[in-house]
Amino acid sequence: MSTYLFRRTLIAxxxxxxxxxxxxxxxxxxxxxPFEELATNPxxxxxxxxxxxxxxGLDDPLPVRYVRWLAAMLKGxxxxxxxxxxxxxxxxxxxxxxxxxxxxxxxxxxxxxxxxIGIYSAVRPYSVFDQIATTFAYVGFSLPTFFTxxxxxxxxxxYLEWLPFIFRSDLSATGxxxxxxxxxxxxxxxxxxxxxxxxxxxxxxxxxxxxxxxLDYINTARAKGLSEWVTIVKHVVRNALIPVVTLVALQIPGxxxxxxxxxxxxxxxxxxxxxxxxxxxNDTPVIMAIVFVFSCLVVLFNxxxxxxxxxLDPRITYR
Amino acid sequence: xxxxxxxxxxLAGTLPLPRHRASDSLWVEALLRFRxxxxxxxxxxxxxxxxxAVVAGPFVYRVPINEIDFKAKLQGPSLAxxxxxxxxxxxxxxxxxYGGRISLAVGVAAMLIAISxxxxxxxxxxxxxxxxxxxxxxxxxxFLSLPQLPLLLLIVCLFRDMLKKLLGPExxxxxxxxxxxGGLRWMPVARLVRAQFLSIREKEFVEAARxxxxxxxxxxxxxxxxxxxxxxxxxxxxxxxxxxxxxSSLSFLGLGFPPDIPTWGRILFDAKDNLDFAPHWAIFPGxxxxxxxxxxxxxxxxxxxxxxxxxxxx
Numbered sequence: 001m002s003t004y005l006f007r008r009t010l011i012a013x014x015x016x017x018x019x020x021x022x023x024x025x026x027x028x029x030x031x032x033x034p035f036e037e038l039a040t041n042p043x044x045x046x047x048x049x050x051x052x053x054x055x056x057g058l059d060d061p062l063p064v065r066y067v068r069w070l071a072a073m074l075k076g077x078x079x080x081x082x083x084x085x086x087x088x089x090x091x092x093x094x095x096x097x098x099x100x101x102x103x104x105x106x107x108x109x110x111x112x113x114x115x116x117i118g119i120y121s122a123v124r125p126y127s128v129f130d131q132i133a134t135t136f137a138y139v140g141f142s143l144p145t146f147f148t149x150x151x152x153x154x155x156x157x158x159y160l161e162w163l164p165f166i167f168r169s170d171l172s173a174t175g176x177x178x179x180x181x182x183x184x185x186x187x188x189x190x191x192x193x194x195x196x197x198x199x200x201x202x203x204x205x206x207x208x209x210x211x212x213x214x215l216d217y218i219n220t221a222r223a224k225g226l227s228e229w230v231t232i233v234k235h236v237v238r239n240a241l242i243p244v245v246t247l248v249a250l251q252i253p254g255x256x257x258x259x260x261x262x263x264x265x266x267x268x269x270x271x272x273x274x275x276x277x278x279x280x281x282n283d284t285p286v287i288m289a290i291v292f293v294f295s296c297l298v299v300l301f302n303x304x305x306x307x308x309x310x311x312l313d314p315r316i317t318y319r
Numbered sequence: 320x321x322x323x324x325x326x327x328x329x330l331a332g333t334l335p336l337p338r339h340r341a342s343d344s345l346w347v348e349a350l351l352r353f354r355x356x357x358x359x360x361x362x363x364x365x366x367x368x369x370x371x372a373v374v375a376g377p378f379v380y381r382v383p384i385n386e387i388d389f390k391a392k393l394q395g396p397s398l399a400x401x402x403x404x405x406x407x408x409x410x411x412x413x414x415x416x417y418g419g420r421i422s423l424a425v426g427v428a429a430m431l432i433a434i435s436x437x438x439x440x441x442x443x444x445x446x447x448x449x450x451x452x453x454x455x456x457x458x459x460x461x462f463l464s465l466p467q468l469p470l471l472l473l474i475v476c477l478f479r480d481m482l483k484k485l486l487g488p489e490x491x492x493x494x495x496x497x498x499x500x501g502g503l504r505w506m507p508v509a510r511l512v513r514a515q516f517l518s519i520r521e522k523e524f525v526e527a528a529r530x531x532x533x534x535x536x537x538x539x540x541x542x543x544x545x546x547x548x549x550x551x552x553x554x555x556x557x558x559x560x561x562x563x564x565x566x567s568s569l570s571f572l573g574l575g576f577p578p579d580i581p582t583w584g585r586i587l588f589d590a591k592d593n594l595d596f597a598p599h600w601a602i603f604p605g606x607x608x609x610x611x612x613x614x615x616x617x618x619x620x621x622x623x624x625x626x627x628x629x630x631x632x633x
Binding site for chain 1: 473478
């Protein structure tokens with residue numbers, strides 16, 4: 001198991017390198033100069049600007065710059081935010097836990113919805129339940145998160161006045177009161193994202209279970225007198241989950257899209273809303289770092305999916 | 320279908336075997352299957368209504384999209400303004416109709432880019448095999464693990480000004496958004512096409528073509544590609560929906576089209592701070608996005624059922 005983990009981690013390294021290469025290329029191709037401001041400032045003589053350029057190595061050939069940039073990223077020197085005047089890594093570490101909390105809970109909510117609904121739909125295909133569930137799944141993943149978010153605010157915050165629509169990280173309450181407030185303000189962002197994820201996962205689960213449930217060994221399981229519950233849970237679901245894990249892993253980059261949007265709507269102080277702020281402020285070091293963090297998270301979650309895959313399917317050897 | 324041909328067969332007094340008519344081609348059969356998919360037909364109808372409304376609407380409903388009238392600002396739906404007005408008193412119906420043109424155009428154009436790039440990469444990979452295949456598939460996997468929206472935001476933000484200068488604000492942003500959305504969506508198509516190529520290139524008819532000395536390019540274009548096109552059409556139809564959502568997300572974050580070009584996402588962006596007293600402003604463009612995406616998804620589902628080669632009619 002540990003060698004398998006090790007091998008998978010090794011495979012993740014080239015993808016991270018590739019992603020960093022793509023990011024760097026995008027940045028290098030982009031027009032504009034980080035010292036543009038200095039060029040227009042009459043108090044800064046041209047020599048100073050040229051010296052700065054040389055000092056930061058902007059005149060070096062691209063491969064040299066790439067290696068230097070990568071080394072700095074790896075050492076944790078992510079630069080300095082122009083807008084917030086603090087180090088980029090401090091800024092991101094402040095925001096990252098909130099994002100992981102929102103994405104993680106949303107994904108969990110999605111799974112808790114998708115697994116039972118998808119399985120039950122597939123066990124009784126074309127029943128009334130299945131038709132309602134499938135319709136809701138289609139509606140759910142055709143509704144973009146930014147629209148559901150607005151509708152949720154309209155219904156639950158403005159008309160019903162049940163939930164706050166701004167997520168605050170500086171809640172004054174403590175203890176149980178804090179937990180309750182936190183729960184109340186997390187409901188909408190998490191359910192907007194979770195319902196969207198759940199809707200698309202329901203279809204995956206349903207079709208995967210449908211594929212497995214008509215195989216011969218399921219008949220065998222039933223014929224030898226296993227209860228319906230054991231048949232479904234131990235024989236059908238475990239095998240049906242294998243393709244589901246692949247599809248969920250493929251969807252992971254999409255969750256971050258949803259996270260950026262929900263964080264923006266509900267003003268959740270995560271790295272998604274930080275990204276938007278940074279883009280509006282032209283804060284390149286922050287933008288680069290966030291995109292890179294998102295990419296690392298994608299690779300990390302893919303790694304987790306690989307491990308789950310190995311656990312679900314013993315035919316995959318851990319070598 | 321089986322019942323149908325049996326019925327016509329017995330009517331004609333011949334053997335009750337399905338006669339093979341010249342029109343019984345793959346496409347006619349696919350069309351028949353598609354027409355039996357009720358939700359897909361509903362989707363096609365709804366999408367047709369939306370497309371006609373968006374394309375022809377501005378010619379019939381001749382209210383300008385940018386006529387400012389402060390006396391009529393933030394009004395709910397009325398006879399003068401069927402979908403109400405925004406904070407500048409601009410007519411929302413006109414803006415939603417106009418914005419739909421751009422949203423749909425972005426969707427279709429980005430889809431065309433995605434399937435062209437995807438088909439070329441998949442075809443080269445699937446036909447070439449060996450090192451080419453390996454390298455191309457690694458690149459595809461790499462692109463699949465890129466976080467789409469953050470990267471989209473980064474690229475749009477970095478290159479926006481340059482393209483605005485080169486091509487003007489409207490065309491520049493349009494080309495940039497379409498290229499980037501398409502450029503980040505080709506990977507699933509590439510994988511599908513490659514998988515199709517791997518199985519089709521071993522079939523006898525391709526071997527026959529090869530034996531006759533047909534050049535590789537002609538083998539791909541005339542013999543393999545037409546047989547691999549089904550999954551591409553399905554993926555392409557769904558890509559239109561994804562691209563529309565991507566463009567709307569971008570505009571919703573205020574980083575897509577400029578304010579004077581009211582795409583559906585852009586209208587939602589402007590509306591989101593006025594939700595409490597002008598909900599209609601957000602509801603109509605949002606519903607437009609939702610209905611378009613839902614119809615396209617149903618159409619995609621119907622196409623999948625219709626074009627799935629494993630399905631035998633009858």
